[in-house]
Amino acid sequence: MAPNPRIMKAFAAMKAIGLQETKVKPVLKNLLRLYDKNWELIEEENYRALADAIFEYEDSKEAEEKETREAITNESEPPLKRLRRQQGGQASTSGCNSSPVLAEASLKRPKLEKNDGSETCCTQERTEPMQFGDNGVDSALVSPMTPLKNTGKESASTQTCPGHEIAGPIENCRIDERTESDSLSPRTSERLRGKEPVSLETTVENGSSSILKDKGKEPVSPQIALRDKRSPSRRASHTVCLKEPKIEPGIVLLPREKVPNQRTNAFIEPKSEEFTDDLPQFEVPIAMIHPLPGPPRNEGPVSMNTSLSRNVSTAEVNGQRSQASPSVDAGDEDDNVSGKVCKTGKEHELVINPEESSASFEIASSPLGEVKISLSCDSALGQSGFHVPSLDEVLKMVEDRCLKSYRIVEPNFSVMNLMKELCHCFLELGTDSMDDKAEDGRNATSSLDTLGDSSMINALGAEESSNFNVSLGSSNGPGNFKVLVPQVSRLLAMDGLYSLDPITRLNQKVVENSNTERDKKKKEANPQNRGNSSSLVVVQQRRIGDMWPAHDVNDISKGEERVRISVVNEFGGVQYPPLFYYIPQNIVYQSGYVKFSLARIGDEDCCSSCFGDCLSSSIPCACARETGGEFAYTLEGRVKEGFLDECISMSRDPDVHPRRVYCKDCPLERSKNDELADPCKGHLVRKFVKECWSKCGCNKQCGNRVVQRGITCNLQVFMTSEGKGWGLRTLEDLPKGTFVCEYVGEVVTNTELYERNMQSSGKEKHTYPVLLDADWGSEGVLNDEEALCLDATLYGNVARFVNHRCSDANMVEIPVEVETPDHHYYHLAFFTTRNIDALEELTWDYGIDFDDHNHPVKAFRCRCGSKFCRDMKRSNRGKSVTLK
Numbered sequence: 001m002a003p004n005p006r007i008m009k010a011f012a013a014m015k016a017i018g019l020q021e022t023k024v025k026p027v028l029k030n031l032l033r034l035y036d037k038n039w040e041l042i043e044e045e046n047y048r049a050l051a052d053a054i055f056e057y058e059d060s061k062e063a064e065e066k067e068t069r070e071a072i073t074n075e076s077e078p079p080l081k082r083l084r085r086q087q088g089g090q091a092s093t094s095g096c097n098s099s100p101v102l103a104e105a106s107l108k109r110p111k112l113e114k115n116d117g118s119e120t121c122c123t124q125e126r127t128e129p130m131q132f133g134d135n136g137v138d139s140a141l142v143s144p145m146t147p148l149k150n151t152g153k154e155s156a157s158t159q160t161c162p163g164h165e166i167a168g169p170i171e172n173c174r175i176d177e178r179t180e181s182d183s184l185s186p187r188t189s190e191r192l193r194g195k196e197p198v199s200l201e202t203t204v205e206n207g208s209s210s211i212l213k214d215k216g217k218e219p220v221s222p223q224i225a226l227r228d229k230r231s232p233s234r235r236a237s238h239t240v241c242l243k244e245p246k247i248e249p250g251i252v253l254l255p256r257e258k259v260p261n262q263r264t265n266a267f268i269e270p271k272s273e274e275f276t277d278d279l280p281q282f283e284v285p286i287a288m289i290h291p292l293p294g295p296p297r298n299e300g301p302v303s304m305n306t307s308l309s310r311n312v313s314t315a316e317v318n319g320q321r322s323q324a325s326p327s328v329d330a331g332d333e334d335d336n337v338s339g340k341v342c343k344t345g346k347e348h349e350l351v352i353n354p355e356e357s358s359a360s361f362e363i364a365s366s367p368l369g370e371v372k373i374s375l376s377c378d379s380a381l382g383q384s385g386f387h388v389p390s391l392d393e394v395l396k397m398v399e400d401r402c403l404k405s406y407r408i409v410e411p412n413f414s415v416m417n418l419m420k421e422l423c424h425c426f427l428e429l430g431t432d433s434m435d436d437k438a439e440d441g442r443n444a445t446s447s448l449d450t451l452g453d454s455s456m457i458n459a460l461g462a463e464e465s466s467n468f469n470v471s472l473g474s475s476n477g478p479g480n481f482k483v484l485v486p487q488v489s490r491l492l493a494m495d496g497l498y499s500l501d502p503i504t505r506l507n508q509k510v511v512e513n514s515n516t517e518r519d520k521k522k523k524e525a526n527p528q529n530r531g532n533s534s535s536l537v538v539v540q541q542r543r544i545g546d547m548w549p550a551h552d553v554n555d556i557s558k559g560e561e562r563v564r565i566s567v568v569n570e571f572g573g574v575q576y577p578p579l580f581y582y583i584p585q586n587i588v589y590q591s592g593y594v595k596f597s598l599a600r601i602g603d604e605d606c607c608s609s610c611f612g613d614c615l616s617s618s619i620p621c622a623c624a625r626e627t628g629g630e631f632a633y634t635l636e637g638r639v640k641e642g643f644l645d646e647c648i649s650m651s652r653d654p655d656v657h658p659r660r661v662y663c664k665d666c667p668l669e670r671s672k673n674d675e676l677a678d679p680c681k682g683h684l685v686r687k688f689v690k691e692c693w694s695k696c697g698c699n700k701q702c703g704n705r706v707v708q709r710g711i712t713c714n715l716q717v718f719m720t721s722e723g724k725g726w727g728l729r730t731l732e733d734l735p736k737g738t739f740v741c742e743y744v745g746e747v748v749t750n751t752e753l754y755e756r757n758m759q760s761s762g763k764e765k766h767t768y769p770v771l772l773d774a775d776w777g778s779e780g781v782l783n784d785e786e787a788l789c790l791d792a793t794l795y796g797n798v799a800r801f802v803n804h805r806c807s808d809a810n811m812v813e814i815p816v817e818v819e820t821p822d823h824h825y826y827h828l829a830f831f832t833t834r835n836i837d838a839l840e841e842l843t844w845d846y847g848i849d850f851d852d853h854n855h856p857v858k859a860f861r862c863r864c865g866s867k868f869c870r871d872m873k874r875s876n877r878g879k880s881v882t883l884k
């Protein structure tokens with residue numbers, strides 16, 4: 001590609017004032033991005049903006065280096081940046097302390113467009129550093145702006161793209177990682193869409209972005225679509241071979257236009273940021289959460305028409321104004337309502353007499369929002385042998401009756417929730433504006449103590465205001481059912497959360513005992529162990545605009561998995577994750593080409609003559625071909641150590657794995673800066689596991705069918721303490737190599753993902769797309785309509801809660817072939833990288849390069865707590881704070 005004359009001019013201008021290209025290039029890149037490639041702004045006043053920016057950058061870099069030096073001196077430890085370079089593959093797997101770090105979303109956009117132009121991609125095994133550079137921009141490889149992008153694991157030159165030197169047909173330089181296995185049994189060459197599997201041709205259209213991942217420590221994979229903003233005459237054609245399947249979760253593909261500030265940040269990023277332990281607003285749901293409309297006000301046998309201004313409330317029963325209950329104090333004449341003013345004069349009470357004259361129903365709230373419900377029923381009076389039944393019994397019976405009588409289809413319906421709903425409605429109706437305290441609502445804490453102190457006074461007292469108490473009346477009196485709800489802010493409705501999480505209280509105990517009573521913790525944390533009180537603790541989350549399914553905190557999978565997966569927040573605040581639909585298997589959204597058919601599975605890709613369990617056969621069947629003629633799984637259903645270790649090493653220390661594909665013009669790099677793209681850093685050739693499937697003769701329990709049988713571990717979604725938002729943990733000890741879960745989501749094309757991101761606000765804190773790029777290098781030309789991603793934002797499984805951990809994550813992702821030998825679509829499965837104790841958080845390395853300041857959008861600030869954390873500034877800040 002001919003050097004851009006404007007770039008050359010800029011370099012020349014800067015050279016004239018003593019600034020070398022190496023310093024100029026990264027800053028220029030960012031400036032171009034910042035100014036949307038408006039060269040005029042850069043060229044103005046003899047490149048003043050550029051010069052200023054370079055000096056500013058130099059200053060901030062100097063300050064940062066100073067800070068780092070100080071931290072190193074203080075701690076007698078090598079800088080984490082170095083650790084990252086040197087120890088990526090030797091990460092410790094235990095004893096990681098959690099230094100809190102802030103999080104932020106990392107946003108990218110995919111667009112790989114097909115090009116029928118020149119072949120610009122090559123794939124090859126790289127052992128020698130190769131030189132690059134014909135356009136005067138290669139100096140970026142050693143740019144100060146990206147000191148760690150090249151990681152030190154390999155010299156700058158080793159990352160340079162050979163493409164400029166390697167001409168000729170792609171076939172000549174492409175590598176097929178399945179050579180060995182193919183020699184055992186020819187791999188099907190059939191390709192979806194009828195394309196020859198010889199090259200991946202991608203037209204990267206300028207003026208837009210595309211990024212997926214740049215681990216910094218390893219090659220990157222393209223995740224970004226490139227939208228054409230250029231004139232056709234300026235389009236560049238690039239053929240790209242991609243073979244690096246490192247998946248990028250937590251990276252969402254967003255149009256650059258939506259993140260102008262982040263672009264700005266990227267430019268000035270080298271300055272350290274203020275450390276704060278404030279929790280980021282993780283609870284901002286991924287999906288738009290609208291304020292809930294008030295629940296139906298005129299439904300059911302009792303219609304309440306309340307008009308609450310200050311202490312005023314009225315009630316009608318079946319259209320008639322209610323009679324004051326015996327408890328009503330008629331002294332509230334000023335308000336001219338039938339209601340009670342308590343001694344404090346600050347409570348109002350709504351009294352409804354059901355049709356039975358002998359029953360009364362009371363609901364009251366204090367100015368602080370505490371709500372009391374009291375149902376008095378004297379029909380038992382005079383009946384001999386009356387005893388007070390247990391609350392559980394009563395609730396169960398009522399629920400059974402309600403389910404039958406009112407044809408309630410929601411299996412998680414509970415009276416307690418009904419009562420809570422009542423309280424919420426009362427609060428909602430009695431409050432002027434829902435908007436004022438929307439934020440507070442996120443922090444509202446509540447819990448359920450079904451057997452706790454029944455004293456209404458205590459329950460309403462300030463100290464106890466976070467308890468939810470239920471009690472029955474005295475044994476010799478009428479059944480008097482009282483539900484006290486403290487300040488459960490109606491504002492929780494903003495998040496669709498009626499936050500009466502019963503598990504919270506149990507788990508508060510877990511926290512208290514965290515160091516000493518692990519077994520007890522396990523028991524308490526697992527709602528499956530909580531005996532028959534579970535009927536009380538199913539919390540029904542309200543629907544948002546009728547669009548969203550409620551979460552069931554006892555089992556977020558709602559029975560879709562073989563095990564229940566509970567949800568807990570031990571810290572109060574929002575009790576439920578953002579709403580999404582739980583799906584146990586990937587589902588195609590619309591255009592993704594995922595076609596399974598038996599006809600596509602050749603004899604060499606299945607074991608039709610097998611019977612029972614393939615693993616028990618002395619000769620491995622055809623399904624072991626993909627893994628070199630040996631099954632990847634042990635008889636216990638774990639990934640074999642050797643295979644696993646190789647996958648782990650590939651993830652942690654990719655540089656020791658030379659098998660890569662290199663793009664001549666890497667779309668990922670172009671996505672960062674399409675005019676001054678860095679050379680491709682190479683894409684790892686990944687190892688697949690192949691499982692038996694329907695065309696195989698074995699049975700479902702065959703040892704070579706692990707991922708397809710789904711989750712079997714006891715898992716729990718929990719609120720992390722480090723500020724990473726929700727996370728996933730195990731409730732049982734897991735040996736190394738255990739399959740935990742698959743990353744499940746909607747199968748979307750890059751184009752669809754791009755379109756989604758165009759519509760997103762760009763403010764999402766958590767992001768959930770992952771690229772299925774593990775086999776791109778062998779797929780020939782993939783354009784955006786063909787390249788697939790998994791998006792777990794709206795539809796997903798528990799894997800969407802797995803947080804990132806730098807380098808020493810306790811899970812690794814392995815691509816798994818199940819239904820189709822074509823690796824265009826595959827399953828992404830998580831296996832443990834070591835023995836994991838119950839209650840440990842499950843993590844995986846997203847492969848984010850936190851130092852890549854060239855990214856148009858910054859990654860979240862990492863709070864992984866690993867001593868190998870690659871988010872340098874975050875880590876250093878954490879340390880300096882610790883030292884104080």
Ligand SMILES: C[S@@+](CC[C@H](N)C(=O)[O-])C[C@H]1O[C@@H](n2cnc3c(N)ncnc32)[C@H](O)[C@@H]1O
Nearest residue numbers: 103250725726765766767801803804862863864
């Ligand atoms: C796939 S989601 C993981 C679940 C997420 N924590 C939640 O609450 O839904 C990825 C997002 O989690 C957050 N996250 C994951 N790992 C993190 C880490 N080590 N530090 C800070 N935030 C993290 C980031 O916001 C990221 O975009």
